[in-house]
Amino acid sequence: MSGVRVLVGTSKGAFICTADGTRRDWNVEGPLFGGWEMYHLKGSSVDTDRLYASQSTGWHGQLIQRSDDGGRTWRAMGNDFAYDGATGTHQWYDGTPHPWEFARVWHLEPSLTDPDVVLAGVEDAGLFRTDDGGTSWRELPGLRTHGSGPKWQPGAGGMCLHTIIVSPADERRIFIAISAAGAFRSDDAGATWKPINKGLHSEGIPDEDAEVGHCVHRIALHPSRPDTLFMQKHWDVMRSDDAGDNWSEVSGNLPTDFGFAIDVHAHEPETVYVVPITSDAEHYPPEGKLRVYRSRTGGNEWEPLTKGLPQANCYVDVLRDAMAVDSLDDCGVYFGTTGGQVYASADGGDTWDAIVRDLPRVLSVEVQTLS
Amino acid sequence: MIRVVVPAHLKTLIGEHHEIRLDVDEPVTQRRLLDALEAAYPVLRGTVRDQSTLKRRAFIRYFACEEDLSHEPMDAELPARVRTGEEPFVIVGAMAGG
Numbered sequence: 399m400s401g402v403r404v405l406v407g408t409s410k411g412a413f414i415c416t417a418d419g420t421r422r423d424w425n426v427e428g429p430l431f432g433g434w435e436m437y438h439l440k441g442s443s444v445d446t447d448r449l450y451a452s453q454s455t456g457w458h459g460q461l462i463q464r465s466d467d468g469g470r471t472w473r474a475m476g477n478d479f480a481y482d483g484a485t486g487t488h489q490w491y492d493g494t495p496h497p498w499e500f501a502r503v504w505h506l507e508p509s510l511t512d513p514d515v516v517l518a519g520v521e522d523a524g525l526f527r528t529d530d531g532g533t534s535w536r537e538l539p540g541l542r543t544h545g546s547g548p549k550w551q552p553g554a555g556g557m558c559l560h561t562i563i564v565s566p567a568d569e570r571r572i573f574i575a576i577s578a579a580g581a582f583r584s585d586d587a588g589a590t591w592k593p594i595n596k597g598l599h600s601e602g603i604p605d606e607d608a609e610v611g612h613c614v615h616r617i618a619l620h621p622s623r624p625d626t627l628f629m630q631k632h633w634d635v636m637r638s639d640d641a642g643d644n645w646s647e648v649s650g651n652l653p654t655d656f657g658f659a660i661d662v663h664a665h666e667p668e669t670v671y672v673v674p675i676t677s678d679a680e681h682y683p684p685e686g687k688l689r690v691y692r693s694r695t696g697g698n699e700w701e702p703l704t705k706g707l708p709q710a711n712c713y714v715d716v717l718r719d720a721m722a723v724d725s726l727d728d729c730g731v732y733f734g735t736t737g738g739q740v741y742a743s744a745d746g747g748d749t750w751d752a753i754v755r756d757l758p759r760v761l762s763v764e765v766q767t768l769s
Numbered sequence: 770m771i772r773v774v775v776p777a778h779l780k781t782l783i784g785e786h787h788e789i790r791l792d793v794d795e796p797v798t799q800r801r802l803l804d805a806l807e808a809a810y811p812v813l814r815g816t817v818r819d820q821s822t823l824k825r826r827a828f829i830r831y832f833a834c835e836e837d838l839s840h841e842p843m844d845a846e847l848p849a850r851v852r853t854g855e856e857p858f859v860i861v862g863a864m865a866g867g
């Protein structure tokens with residue numbers, strides 16, 4: 399029977415939630431790696447028992463964990479994330495040059511074809527790759543050494559490479575996003591990169607239409623439309639139909655277009671989900687009502703989804719890596735909050751239930767569809 | 770036999786909740802002790818000191834015999850009571866909380 403496995407990374411450990419295809423009754427295991435920050439866990443799409451996890455603390459730095467049995471057992475893998483060559487500088491918060499310093503792995507993106515190949519997005523922004531299942535990591539330096547690197551600057555959460563999308567149409571095409579540098583695309587497996595920020599407009603940077611410097615929070619793509627991207631920017635929800643070469647705003651009737659998470663329905667490439675957050679100063683939902691907004695028209699026209707979600711006195715945030723969809727016939731949608739709730743909808747967002755409440759601050763949510 | 774105490778996060782990592790006992794070649798220095806620790810528990814590489822520079826991580830301190838040895842040279846011999854196993858070498862994570 400089909401089922402799902404939800405991988406939850408929190409500020410104090412990881413949790414694995416499983417259910418059968420009805421997604422009504424959940425088994426919650428954890429905390430795994432209790433006390434450690436688990437920025438991201440993700441499974442291979444070609445071997446669902448192969449999981450990777452980013453484990454870190456400010457005291458002890460970065461570790462990478464790997465499971466080959468669906469999360470029952472884990473082993474520490476290589477954790478030497480050394481930048482390739484001279485690191486140079488990026489801008490610090492005050493605009494002065496600051497040397498690149500590795501802090502942590504924000505996002506792990508397993509290959510679509512090989513469970514031993516994984517891309518890792520790190521802070522300070524860089525892209526690393528393993529070809530041996532996490533034993534060793536090498537930087538793909540073409541991104542960091544792109545000519546605009548000295549102009550990149552950190553967002554409030556650090557200068558993190560948080561989004562990695564490998565095109566399902568051509569694995570050599572990779573999209574990434576950095577806060578606060580913007581979005582970039584490689585068409586040669588990460589050797590060279592170009593900024594893809596045309597059409598983004600950001601108040602708070604000297605040139606509001608600059609080639610780089612935009613605080614992109616998250617990008618999502620539907621596998622059947624590899625050239626169509628949806629973006630939640632610091633402010634503004636954006637869309638591109640030419641692989642990021644040009645963007646247009648699709649915020650439409652959202653109550654606020656600030657937010658972090660964005661995702662696309664598994665079977666409806668024009669159905670998009672966001673969670674509006676009040677503002678860059680107020681990281682909680684407008685009016686204390688936790689609402690997912692769904693567009694069935696690829697943006698601009700949005701409807702609030704509220705059934706089962708708190709509609710009073712709710713002041714949590716939903717972080718950029720904390721939303722995911724499964725690929726069961728009736729698409730499941732999942733998200734986690736900074737208040738420690740993980741919500742699931744088994745009907746495309748029409749109704750919601752909490753899988754679990756009162757976890758530590760949820761940093762990431764991924765879901766695996768199991769056959 | 771050298772006695773070593775590691776902080777809670779690292780105890781969790783290595784699955785060892787008591788003092789660690791290590792054989793360390795003479796002369797017993799910070800560098801040799803940490804080399805022996807990482808050889809015994811490879812998962813600790815990078816968690817106490819940087820893997821390439823071997824510099825102590827910013828929020829880590831080394832205490833022994835009621836002294837802070839964090840700023841002692843890596844190749845200086847450790848106190849006699851550590852070398853004889855009378856006192857542990859304590860790896861400490863900076864206090865945080867509130």
